[in-house]
Amino acid sequence: MKSRKPLVIGIAGGSGSGKTSVTDSIYDVFKEHSVVVIEQDYYYKDQAHLKFEERLETNYDHPLAFDTDLLISQIQVLLDRKRVEKPVYDYALHTRSDETITIEPQDVIILEGILVLEDARLRELMDIKLFVDTDADLRIIRRIMRDIKERGRTIESVVEQYLSVVRPMHNKFIEPTKGYADIIIPEGGHNGVAIDLIVTKIKTILESRTEL
Numbered sequence: 391m392k393s394r395k396p397l398v399i400g401i402a403g404g405s406g407s408g409k410t411s412v413t414d415s416i417y418d419v420f421k422e423h424s425v426v427v428i429e430q431d432y433y434y435k436d437q438a439h440l441k442f443e444e445r446l447e448t449n450y451d452h453p454l455a456f457d458t459d460l461l462i463s464q465i466q467v468l469l470d471r472k473r474v475e476k477p478v479y480d481y482a483l484h485t486r487s488d489e490t491i492t493i494e495p496q497d498v499i500i501l502e503g504i505l506v507l508e509d510a511r512l513r514e515l516m517d518i519k520l521f522v523d524t525d526a527d528l529r530i531i532r533r534i535m536r537d538i539k540e541r542g543r544t545i546e547s548v549v550e551q552y553l554s555v556v557r558p559m560h561n562k563f564i565e566p567t568k569g570y571a572d573i574i575i576p577e578g579g580h581n582g583v584a585i586d587l588i589v590t591k592i593k594t595i596l597e598s599r600t601e602l
């Protein structure tokens with residue numbers, strides 16, 4: 391298996407749509423073998439040079455918030471079966487952390503994030519493109535719960551950010567990328583049939599890739 395060309399799966403969808411849950415479901419199937427997860431969020435631009443108050447002004451739902459060149463170059467390195475130092479993002483401080491995570495090349499690369507289908511160069515690297523399609527009311531409820539519990543936010547800050555930035559950016563940049571998806575998954579990781587179909591397709595592609 392080690393010499394086969396790795397397979398890249400892109401998992402896009404709005405914030406709170408269930409991308410992480412879909413990723414976890416696929417990861418669980420392949421974790422005994424060879425799978426790695428690359429979170430687009432970890433590639434937010436480093437903002438260490440900005441004051442904390444200035445970082446709060448950043449539009450984190452715009453394509454330009456991400457260091458997409460770094461993301462693309464690291465996926466290309468993994469496709470060449472070499473290891474990379476994945477950046478780590480701190481949501482509470484709104485900037486890149488000092489640490490990195492060493493990622494070894496694997497047969498299956500899962501690339502997950504709100505805008506992974508937005509850049510044509512990223513789409514070209516993908517073998518399977520997924521879009522997790524969840525209604526806006528469910529997405530905001532899930533985001534409120536998660537951001538308060540895991541990302542150090544207040545309900546007021548989540549609602550303000552949602553109305554002023556997240557919602558308009560979703561409609562402008564994220565929703566249109568649904569058109570690039572091979573498969574649209576309603577409501578994320580609890581959709582067992584969709585996950586089974588995707589897992590079967592991944593296995594078929596891996597089996598069809600001849601040893602070098």
Ligand SMILES: Nc1ncnc2c1ncn2[C@@H]1O[C@H](COP(=O)(O)OP(=O)(O)O)[C@@H](O)[C@H]1O
Nearest residue numbers: 405406407408409410411532536577578579580
């Ligand atoms: N189908 C679902 N039903 C109920 N809760 C869900 C479902 N999918 C995800 N969640 C929950 O919603 C929150 C956001 O999901 P997550 O997968 O982190 O979304 P995303 O990665 O797209 O932002 C998490 O707390 C997760 O446990």
Ligand SMILES: O=c1ccn([C@@H]2O[C@H](COP(=O)(O)O)[C@@H](O)[C@H]2O)c(=O)[nH]1
Nearest residue numbers: 404405406431450451481484485504556
């Ligand atoms: O410093 C930051 C960085 C990102 N965000 C928000 O995160 C979501 C994307 O993450 P999901 O896991 O897909 O929800 C994005 O909508 C940004 O608004 C942030 O608030 N602060």
